[in-house]
Amino acid sequence: xxxxxxxxxxxxxxxxxxxxxxxxxxxxxxxxxxxxxxxxxxxxxxxxxxxxxxxxxxxxxxxxxxxxxxxxxxxxxxxxxxxxxxxxxxxxxxxxxxxxxxxxxxxxxxxxxxxxxxxxxxxxxxxxxxxxxxxxxxxxxxxxxxxxxxxxxxxxxxxxxxxxxxxxxxxxxxxxxxxxxxxxxxxxxxxxxxxxxxxxxxxxxxxxxxxxxxxxxxxxxxxxxxxxxxxxxxxxxxxxxxxxxxxxxxxxxxxxxxxxxxxxxxxxxxxxxxxxxxxxxxxxxxxxxxxxxxxxxxxxxxxxxxxxxxxxxxxxxxxxxxxxxxxxxxxxxxxxxxxxxxxxxxxxxxxxxxxxxxxxxxxxxxxxxxxxxxxxxxxxxxxxxxxxxxxxxxxxxxxxxxxxxxxxxxxxxxxxxxxxxxxxxxxxxxxxxxxxx
Amino acid sequence: xxxxxxxxxxxxxxxxxxxxxxxxxxxxxxxxxxxxxxxxxxxxxxxxxxxxxxxxxxxxxxxxxxxxxxxxxxxxxxxxxxxxxxxxxxxxxxxxxxxxxxxxxxxxxxxxxxxxxxxxxxxxxxxxxxxxxxxxxxxxxxxxxxxxxxxxxxxxxxxxxxxxxxxxxxxxxxxxxxxxxxxxxxxxxxxxxxxxxxxxxxxxxxxxxxxxxxxxxxxxxxxxxxxxxxxxxxxxxxxxxxxxxxxxxxxxxxxxxxxxxxxxxxxxxxxxxxxxxxxxxxxxxxxxxxxxxxxxxxxxxxxxxxxxxxxxxxxxxxxxxxxxxxxxxxxxxxxxxxxxxxxxxxxxxxxxxxxxxxxxxxxxxxxxxxxxxxxxxxxxxxxxxxxxxxxxxxxxxxxxxxxxxxxxxxxxxxxxxxxxxxxxxxxxxxxxxxxxxxxxxxxxxxxxxxxxxxxxxxxxxxxxxxxxxxxxxxxxxxxxxxxxxxxxxxxxxxxxxxxxxxxxxxxxxxxxxxxxxxxxxxxxxxxxxxxxxxxxxx
Numbered sequence: 014x015x016x017x018x019x020x021x022x023x024x025x026x027x028x029x030x031x032x033x034x035x036x037x038x039x040x041x042x043x044x045x046x047x048x049x050x051x052x053x054x055x056x057x058x059x060x061x062x063x064x065x066x067x068x069x070x071x072x073x074x075x076x077x078x079x080x081x082x083x084x085x086x087x088x089x090x091x092x093x094x095x096x097x098x099x100x101x102x103x104x105x106x107x108x109x110x111x112x113x114x115x116x117x118x119x120x121x122x123x124x125x126x127x128x129x130x131x132x133x134x135x136x137x138x139x140x141x142x143x144x145x146x147x148x149x150x151x152x153x154x155x156x157x158x159x160x161x162x163x164x165x166x167x168x169x170x171x172x173x174x175x176x177x178x179x180x181x182x183x184x185x186x187x188x189x190x191x192x193x194x195x196x197x198x199x200x201x202x203x204x205x206x207x208x209x210x211x212x213x214x215x216x217x218x219x220x221x222x223x224x225x226x227x228x229x230x231x232x233x234x235x236x237x238x239x240x241x242x243x244x245x246x247x248x249x250x251x252x253x254x255x256x257x258x259x260x261x262x263x264x265x266x267x268x269x270x271x272x273x274x275x276x277x278x279x280x281x282x283x284x285x286x287x288x289x290x291x292x293x294x295x296x297x298x299x300x301x302x303x304x305x306x307x308x309x310x311x312x313x314x315x316x317x318x319x320x321x322x323x324x325x326x327x328x329x330x331x332x333x334x335x336x337x338x339x340x341x342x343x344x345x346x347x348x349x350x351x352x353x354x355x356x357x358x359x360x361x362x363x364x365x366x367x368x369x370x371x372x373x374x375x376x377x378x379x380x381x382x383x384x385x386x387x388x389x390x391x392x393x394x395x396x397x398x399x400x401x402x403x404x405x406x407x408x409x410x411x412x413x414x415x416x417x418x419x420x421x422x423x424x425x426x427x428x429x430x431x432x433x434x435x436x437x438x439x440x441x442x443x444x445x446x447x448x449x450x
Numbered sequence: 451x452x453x454x455x456x457x458x459x460x461x462x463x464x465x466x467x468x469x470x471x472x473x474x475x476x477x478x479x480x481x482x483x484x485x486x487x488x489x490x491x492x493x494x495x496x497x498x499x500x501x502x503x504x505x506x507x508x509x510x511x512x513x514x515x516x517x518x519x520x521x522x523x524x525x526x527x528x529x530x531x532x533x534x535x536x537x538x539x540x541x542x543x544x545x546x547x548x549x550x551x552x553x554x555x556x557x558x559x560x561x562x563x564x565x566x567x568x569x570x571x572x573x574x575x576x577x578x579x580x581x582x583x584x585x586x587x588x589x590x591x592x593x594x595x596x597x598x599x600x601x602x603x604x605x606x607x608x609x610x611x612x613x614x615x616x617x618x619x620x621x622x623x624x625x626x627x628x629x630x631x632x633x634x635x636x637x638x639x640x641x642x643x644x645x646x647x648x649x650x651x652x653x654x655x656x657x658x659x660x661x662x663x664x665x666x667x668x669x670x671x672x673x674x675x676x677x678x679x680x681x682x683x684x685x686x687x688x689x690x691x692x693x694x695x696x697x698x699x700x701x702x703x704x705x706x707x708x709x710x711x712x713x714x715x716x717x718x719x720x721x722x723x724x725x726x727x728x729x730x731x732x733x734x735x736x737x738x739x740x741x742x743x744x745x746x747x748x749x750x751x752x753x754x755x756x757x758x759x760x761x762x763x764x765x766x767x768x769x770x771x772x773x774x775x776x777x778x779x780x781x782x783x784x785x786x787x788x789x790x791x792x793x794x795x796x797x798x799x800x801x802x803x804x805x806x807x808x809x810x811x812x813x814x815x816x817x818x819x820x821x822x823x824x825x826x827x828x829x830x831x832x833x834x835x836x837x838x839x840x841x842x843x844x845x846x847x848x849x850x851x852x853x854x855x856x857x858x859x860x861x862x863x864x865x866x867x868x869x870x871x872x873x874x875x876x877x878x879x880x881x882x883x884x885x886x887x888x889x890x891x892x893x894x895x896x897x898x899x900x901x902x903x904x905x906x907x908x909x910x911x912x913x914x915x916x917x918x919x920x921x922x923x924x925x926x927x928x929x930x931x932x933x934x935x936x937x938x939x940x941x942x943x944x945x946x947x948x949x950x951x952x953x954x955x956x957x958x959x960x961x962x963x964x965x966x967x968x969x970x971x972x973x974x975x976x977x978x979x980x981x982x983x984x985x986x987x988x
Contacts, residue, residue: 125708
């Protein structure tokens with residue numbers, strides 16, 4: 014309890030001392046082992062960030078005077094870690110009172126004061142896609158954030174990212190594992206889930222056609238006096254999916270229903286950004302490859318429910334070698350600070366190369382989220398988002414020492430520990446004088 | 451021709467002999483020899499205010515204003531005159547919360563989205579819920595309030611507010627403007643859509659879009675009934691029209707910094723005429739607030755909201771934040787060049803208005819700004835600046851005479867004029883004395899009906915005047931109740947408890963009617979209804 018309190022006091026300090034700059038900053042990281050992910054490894058190199066953008070990655074870079082310099086001698090510098098699927102920084106995860114809630118948007122319910130943002134930074138994470146839950150077959154729209162702790166939530170939103178919509182198949186949307194599901198809710202079966210999604214897509218198609226007719230008539234040479242159709246935000250989101258403006262992210266476990274969803278995507282002509290969790294991905298790699306759809310997975314977590322029974326630890330590595338774009342995810346506020354450990358497991362389970370393993374938590378999720386042009390690797394022109402580790406980040410002994418977003422230091426372990434010590438002293442002081450309890 | 455001339459003569463005759471006003475002319479008063487703080491102009495060290503027929507007839511330096519013969523003279527020696535205070539977001543005089551519609555079953559295939567989601571009651575008029583009590587009015591008079599904006603409290607579209615002058619018991623006579631604004635809370639419904647904040651946001655957007663759509667269709671149909679199909683009548687959308695299409699005032703209650711962001715984005719997206727209320731975290735998003743240029747009705751409640759880190763680190767940090775950090779909100783806004791109103795919204799005890807204004811002043815809010823925030827600023831924001839908010843000839847005679855500087859602790863309101871009627875505030879009944887309307891002392895049993903189900907609750911209460919102490923037992927856990935207060939028949943208290951290592955506070959607000967306590971409990975998980983009956987003693 015005592016450490017917990019200390020920790021909270023600390024976090025409080027962190028909040029107050031958070032950077033106030035709205036624009037990117039300047040920073041030079043010197044003499045580290047640079048893991049660029051896409052451009053190989055520099056054994057002893059520098060990363061220069063100007064106005065939040067990486068200006069150069071190389072050796073013996075000269076910083077203009079006055080620029081903050083961080084000595085990374087003996088340390089490892091990697092791109093900021095990207096979590097492709099989490100549920101942090103939110104006030105609420107599901108709108109579960111209906112089975113199709115495509116109209117809800119996680120960007121509306123951000124909570125900049127979720128402590129998970131801070132703890133994620135302590136594990137080198139800089140970007141995360143925070144998503145609607147899996148309570149209903151068609152959930153809500155997801156949002157990609159830079160984890161700028163201490164800044165207003167709207168400053169965290171990454172507008173360059175794909176717009177995506179959450180779908181969920183299997184046990185969660187049919188509420189198989191809810192002991193408190195007092196009232197039956199349609200759908201109660203996998204066939205019901207699929208039928209419901211199909212029904213909603215048909216409604217959306219009719220809605221889209223209604224709007225198309227209206228717009229065509231309005232733009233015709235002799236436009237009739239017309240009133241626009243009612244704008245329905247739920248159908249509007251699904252229509253955007255059919256228009257290709259929105260991509261599907263699909264919570265799925267079993268191979269068979271994953272294939273059925275791919276069938277729906279073909280039938281309606283929409284795109285799937287990636288499949289979530291999908292422990293049975295290794296069973297359907299040819300189909301996934303043909304469809305060009307990647308996966309966002311855990312490494313060695315399975316069998317926590319019936320539909321997760323057939324997961325294997327080799328799946329991520331196997332799928333990677335089969336040419337599928339794989340990313341790792343935390344699914345919440347805890348795993349997000351250990352994604353480098355999760356990636357490290359693929360060296361053991363499936364013998365991925367170090368670079369392949371690092372890709373799972375950097376450039377691969379960046380591609381899936383549509384932000385690979387700005388983040389995911391250490392390259393000139395990309396955002397200055399990086400993490401400095403004391404050891405190789407895939408080592409079991411690795412510890413993140415510094416986390417930087419757009420040239421701004423958002424987590425500095427040394428400074429944090431010093432703050433903690435001071436906070437402990439402050440917390441102790443009133444006790445000795447018999448003050449507040 | 452002759453007839454016309456006769457008629458004209460008759461009319462002239464009538465005009466001359468008829469009294470200029472209806473028979474019940476209000477009394478005339480002249481307050482003399484007092485210090486006058488008009489708010490809208492420089493302070494007069496020795497001034498005179500003439501009051502007639504509910505209005506300020508004249509105000510100025512003593513040597514410039516003559517006292518009319520028919521006026522009752524009030525000697526203001528040693529007193530200071532201020533405009534009556536205006537509370538721009540209050541929940542006084544409201545009947546116990548209306549019955550919530552019971553949750554709809556969720557069996558069967560889902561229906562298409564209804565036009566009006568569950569619990570959306572924009573048509574609800576605070577005016578129709580008013581049940582003014584003398585005790586509540588006296589409490590407000592003691593603090594110097596002459597005008598309050600009363601808003602319905604519950605729901606997402608909570609309903610419409612009414613502006614009242616505190617001039618008596620008759621609600622119709624109290625009304626200054628009705629309705630004033632549509633009130634929206636970032637709340638959720640239970641079990642039915644929208645059951646989450648994200649659903650609420652989507653449902654708000656859909657409602658605004660539907661109102662715009664409805665207006666378009668109505669207009670088109672009315673212009674060409676032979677061309678368009680008649681749109682289906684919607685009482686829900688009808689009640690939104692004046693606010694969404696007609697751009698009347700919409701007041702969003704913002705519990706935290708994220709709510710402020712939400713309200714600003716909705717205001718911009720739908721071009722609504724928005725006031726931000728609550729907003730005790732406005733200082734944390736001051737740049738966004740400044741940019742949005744929306745008037746602020748800032749709550750004088752300094753409790754950190756549930757989303758705040760300050761609220762989630764144990765009682766010590768929370769208390770410190772409440773005492774030291776949040777009171778600086780008004781000062782920070784002032785420093786940023788923003789003008790705002792201060793309101794009692796969110797306070798469990800109305801007396802805290804004075805205490806918390808003092809805290810805001812101590813935290814750096816200039817006194818004159820505090821005064822404006824309770825007079826001219828809210829009057830301007832609510833569109834009644836021409837009649838309220840300062841001491842000027844022609845404005846409503848809402849005036850307070852105090853024994854000293856208004857925000858000083860020892861200062862008392864000696865006389866109060868509302869619509870030209872004079873009241874002498876009674877002293878607050880000392881704790882432990884005074885006739886209590888109801889007796890709470892004893893055992894009470896009942897239920898908390900929450901979204902998660904029903905839970906038994908029992909209370910052991912001890913009432914001394916307005917002070918209420920005792921214990922609450924929920925699911926076998928006994929806890930002391932805190933901040934217990936009975937005012938009239940309005941009961942408020944909090945229960946502090948710990949859930950999974952987190953300190954949490956549940957605050958109850960409701961009413962007592964003989965042997966029944968009824969109201970709602972605000973919990974970190976949402977609001978729950980509470981009903982208790984007194985256990986008869988042998």
